[in-house]
Amino acid sequence: MRSEFDFIHHIKKSYGLGRIGDDCAVLPKDSKTDLLITADMLVEDVDFRIGWTTPEFLGHKALAVSLSDIAAMGGQPTFAMLSLGVPERLWKSDFLDRFYAGWHGLARDFGVELVGGDVSRVPEKFVIDSIVLGEVERGRAIPRSGAKPGDKIYVTGSLGGAAGGLKLLESGTRPDQDLRQTVREMIERQLCPAPRLGVSSQLPASAMIDLSDGLSSDLGHICEASGAGAVIFAEQIPIDIRLDSIFTSLDEKLHLALDGGEDFELLFTADPKKNLPAEFADLTCIGEITANVGRMELIRDGVASEMKPKGFQHFRSN
C-alpha cells in the first residue's frame, strides 16, 4: 500500500502537478519577459491549525508561501488569485475579514493585485489554494537544475527558527499570550513568514529553491535536479540564535536548522568566481556542490556523515 508521501510524489511526478521540477511553472509572456505561476494548497489540520494562529497571520502566510516560490525563481510577483473552501463556522464570524486583512497587508507590501479566485462552502476543514503570478526576464528564471560541481552553496538569513516556533506551538504557546520577545519572534517566524523577494532577483545563482521543506530536503531537490552531490559544513550553518533561549542541545538546534522546514529563506548555488552583491550581508556560504551524484555529506567537527533528506513533516504525520 502506498504511503502518503509515495502517493504525493507519484501524483506530482506522473501528472506534472506541484513542484517536482521547480518552484513555479515558467511560461512565455512576451519578447522580454517570462510568466511565472505557482499554486499552493493549505489545508486546516494538515498545514495549519486555526487555534494556533490568528486569521491575519494565516492570510499573510497563505500569500507568503507562494511569493516565496516566485522569489526562488528570481522573479517578481504581479497578480494573485485566492480560492477558499470555507466551513460554516468560519463564515458566521469575522474570520475571513481578518484573514483577508492579513493577506492584503502582505500583498500591498509587494504590489500584488488580487484578480480572482473562487469561494465555496466546505463541509468541515478550511482549504486555501493560493495562486501567484510573477515575471522574470526572459530565459533568466533560476531553476533547481543548474548547480555545477565546485559551485558554492549559500543560504539567506538564519535557519531553524520556524521549526523552533512550531515546537513552541506544539507545547501550547499561542500568539495571543503575553510572551517574551524571542518566543514571540520565533512563533511569528512559523506563523507569519517573510518571503525573500527583492534579494533573489539580484543573485548570480546557478540553482535556487526556497527552504519550505527544510535544508536537507530542499538541498536534495537541487542535487536531484542538477545530477550532483553536496558537502555541507555544520559549523557554517547560520542557526537562528533565538533557538538558544529554548534549546540547550546543539544537536537539537542543528536538527531544526537542517531538517526543520518553513523558514522560507533561499538556498542557492553560485559559481565561486561570481561576486555576490555586497549589500546583502545576510548571505552565508554553507558548503559546496560535488560531482558525487545523489550523495549529500555533512562535515561536523571534521567528521563526514551522510545527510539524508528529512524534511519536516509539519502536521502531515498526524
Add this chain to the structure above:
Amino acid sequence: MRSEFDFIHHIKKSYGLGRIGDDCAVLPKDSKTDLLITADMLVEDVDFRIGWTTPEFLGHKALAVSLSDIAAMGGQPTFAMLSLGVPERLWKSDFLDRFYAGWHGLARDFGVELVGGDVSRVPEKFVIDSIVLGEVERGRAIPRSGAKPGDKIYVTGSLGGAAGGLKLLESGTRPDQDLRQTVREMIERQLCPAPRLGVSSQLPASAMIDLSDGLSSDLGHICEASGAGAVIFAEQIPIDIRLDSIFTSLDEKLHLALDGGEDFELLFTADPKKNLPAEFADLTCIGEITANVGRMELIRDGVASEMKPKGFQHFRSN
C-alpha cells in the same frame, strides 16, 4: 446572521474573488494578446458526490467548468494547473489515476497543457481547485457588461438537460447502470459537460456568460453588469428534448431550462444589425435586452411576468 449565499457574495464582492465581474480575470500579456485566468473550486458533497459520478467524469468536469469560463470571454485555453486536496481513502485506490485520465482526455482535445498545481492531504472531503489560463486578442475579451437595450439575446445548444440529469441522479440513477440512451445522455450532460470553445471566439457578442448557475441567474448577471433589463420569450427557449422522456409537465421542463444550472452553454447578447456566423445552426434567439434596469420579464402565452434569478443551488442547499 449571514446566509451562505450572502456570505459568498460579500466575500467575492469585497475582496475581488470569484466572478462577480466576469468569468475570467483579463491581464495584459503582450502587444497583441491579453491573458485570461480563472479558478474554480469543486468540493466533495458540495459540488459533486463521489458515488454519483465516475473518477473520469469528475476529472473531465473539473477542467470543463474552467474551460467554459475561458469560452465565455471569447478566448482560447492554453495552460492549466490543478490543486488537489486528497483524503486517504482516495489515494489508496486508482481513483486519482482515473480522475487524471478524464482530465487529460479533455485537455488533449483542446491542446491544454498541465504546468503545475499542488497536492495535499485533506482530512475528509476531496477538494479540487482547477485553474486555467487562456488568451484572447488584446482588448477583445467579451465582458458581461456590454449589453445594450435593443440587443438580441441568444443561447447556444439546449437548456435544462444537466438539471434533468441531476434529478435523475437524485432519484438513484447512476452512470454505471444499464441505462436508456436518453437517460444516459442526460446524466452525462450533468457529469461530463462539454465546454463551448471554438464557437465563442467567432460570435459578434456585446456581452457573454456561460450558463453555470442557470439562465435566470446568469442573465441577471449580464443585466446587473450592463445596467439593463431583459425580456425572454418562453416559447423560444430551446428546452432539451430529452427532458420529454422524463417530465411531462411543461412547467417543470421550463423551470429546469430557466433555473437549472450547469448546462455550460453560452448566453450572449448581440446588436441585431450584426450577422451571426451561418455555420452555427446551434444558436437560438430567446429575447431582447431592454432599458428597464434590473427587471427581467418572461413572456409566456402572451402574458408577461417577472423573472427572478433562481439559480440552481446544486448540492449547496444540503
